[in-house]
Amino acid sequence: MIDLAQLRREPDVVKAALARRGVERETVDEIVALDVEHRRLLQEAEGLRAEVKDLSRQVGDARRGGDLDLAETLSATSRSTGEKERSASDATDAVAARLREILLLIPNVPDARVPDGVDETGNVEMRRWWPGIDDGAEFPTFADHQRVPHWDIGLALGILDLESGAKIAGSMFPLYRGGGSRLLRALSSFSLDRQRDAYEEIRPPSFALTETMMSTGHLPKSADDMYAIERDGLWAIPTSEVPLTSLRRGEILEESALPLRLTAQTQCFRREAGSAGKDTRGVLRVHEFEKVELFAYCTPEQSEEAFNDVLTRAEGVLRALGLTYRLLLLCAGDLGTASAYTIDLEVFSPGVDRWLEVSSVSWFRDFQARRANVRYRRADGTTALVNTVNGSALGWARVWAALLETYRQEDGTVVLPEVLAPYMGGDATIR
RNA sequence: GGAGAGGUGGGUGAGUUCGGUUUAAACCACAUUCCUGCUAAGAAUGCGGCCUGCGAAAGUGGGCCCGAGGGUUCAAAUCCCUCCCUCUCCGCCA
Numbered sequence: 001m002i003d004l005a006q007l008r009r010e011p012d013v014v015k016a017a018l019a020r021r022g023v024e025r026e027t028v029d030e031i032v033a034l035d036v037e038h039r040r041l042l043q044e045a046e047g048l049r050a051e052v053k054d055l056s057r058q059v060g061d062a063r064r065g066g067d068l069d070l071a072e073t074l075s076a077t078s079r080s081t082g083e084k085e086r087s088a089s090d091a092t093d094a095v096a097a098r099l100r101e102i103l104l105l106i107p108n109v110p111d112a113r114v115p116d117g118v119d120e121t122g123n124v125e126m127r128r129w130w131p132g133i134d135d136g137a138e139f140p141t142f143a144d145h146q147r148v149p150h151w152d153i154g155l156a157l158g159i160l161d162l163e164s165g166a167k168i169a170g171s172m173f174p175l176y177r178g179g180g181s182r183l184l185r186a187l188s189s190f191s192l193d194r195q196r197d198a199y200e201e202i203r204p205p206s207f208a209l210t211e212t213m214m215s216t217g218h219l220p221k222s223a224d225d226m227y228a229i230e231r232d233g234l235w236a237i238p239t240s241e242v243p244l245t246s247l248r249r250g251e252i253l254e255e256s257a258l259p260l261r262l263t264a265q266t267q268c269f270r271r272e273a274g275s276a277g278k279d280t281r282g283v284l285r286v287h288e289f290e291k292v293e294l295f296a297y298c299t300p301e302q303s304e305e306a307f308n309d310v311l312t313r314a315e316g317v318l319r320a321l322g323l324t325y326r327l328l329l330l331c332a333g334d335l336g337t338a339s340a341y342t343i344d345l346e347v348f349s350p351g352v353d354r355w356l357e358v359s360s361v362s363w364f365r366d367f368q369a370r371r372a373n374v375r376y377r378r379a380d381g382t383t384a385l386v387n388t389v390n391g392s393a394l395g396w397a398r399v400w401a402a403l404l405e406t407y408r409q410e411d412g413t414v415v416l417p418e419v420l421a422p423y424m425g426g427d428a429t430i431r
Numbered sequence: 432g433g434a435g436a437g438g439u440g441g442g443u444g445a446g447u448u449c450g451g452u453u454u455a456a457a458c459c460a461c462a463u464u465c466c467u468g469c470u471a472a473g474a475a476u477g478c479g480g481c482c483u484g485c486g487a488a489a490g491u492g493g494g495c496c497c498g499a500g501g502g503u504u505c506a507a508a509u510c511c512c513u514c515c516c517u518c519u520c521c522g523c524c525a
Contacts, residue, residue, distance in 0.1 A: 042483060046494040053454085053494090056506035060451035071505085078505040252480080375480095381462095383480080 020332040048085035117331025130324040142350035150401035151282035179430035186423030199263035204243030215372035217338030236269035259298035289397040324348040351405030361391030
């Protein structure tokens, strides 16, 4: 949720910033008007409410004093004032509801560093990394045996069984076998262990209440992108960002506890509505995948450092795995609803010959904290909303694909980096 | 899933029988100050959150919050309804 106080202070600045994200100025004007109207009605209702409270007190005094006639007169006055109060309150609530309805659909104000653009074509590539780059190596030229798409490798080695996955749950629900399954398990453990020095490991629920989904900004806007279990009022989480953001929902944290860094590996569920048939071969786009997330609650002052730490760690995993990747600075039009600033990490997949998004590192400023009501107490005793930051390290399905292709040998086997061996029972070769 | 007990401010905990003299007592913890003086004790004061009015600010006025949401009433922590959570026992179960 955007900051209404800021909107009152500098409406033109907010309007201009939101216009870059496609929010019409008239919509913002309506918010301002509703806000003014809401506060006017609120004052009226509260004034009447105060009158009723005062009269009720007098009724009590009169009755104790034995003056029943006076008590009855005061009661009658209070009753009619109460009726006025009720209608004023109803009007106030109606405006508040309308205001909230609009506000929940307004995206975050983009940071000044975010480039203009209406969709992914407006994103800006920041830099690329590949093994040996620090020693002057050129961008890798992948050999023919690496130019085989992962779905062919997976089939040949018997480690990816899309047919069985489809039989069980439908298309885009992959099923991994043997070394393929072992590799996925290894990746999560490998990444989680790397974060132990600064991030607490969490195992959250895979489902969340509507209220929880509201906090991150996934609802009400993206309901169609998520799986719902209507009977129980639950949603399948699309990322562990959802449960982690609500872990301290409604709490006031001590400033000394910040930044509070968390990491979690969860299943992630996405309906991918509207993207059927688009880039869906193999595991390029799936309904269920595993992902390790890095997350931090922090003060505004700490947010830049917290963001950079997440980005550095996400990059660190890709580097440790020896994969080629690039950083994209998302433009205003491609930014997620809740984000003010996002950098995507894309791994290069030699077999598919494409860059695949495997992480999205985002700074939400206080947008999610306002929805989730997560605050902290400053040294001077006042409270303020925290900032939230998160990023994947990493989304495994696509990393899995890039690993198979990058490390495929001429004989068809896959020899993975030695760092994974301890997590795969001592043997990092898939044959 | 069934039965019972319970959810009050940072913590403990009173108030709920019979709605109004409590706009939530008391204690603990915490903060500041004072006294004393040394690894302790005592005293005073303060002690939440959210929304909102006035004010340049310091400040000051109003409203809301006793698990959540409704209802009754001039008036609800207190009465009624629905739901959630915790604990105990039973049932079921990886």
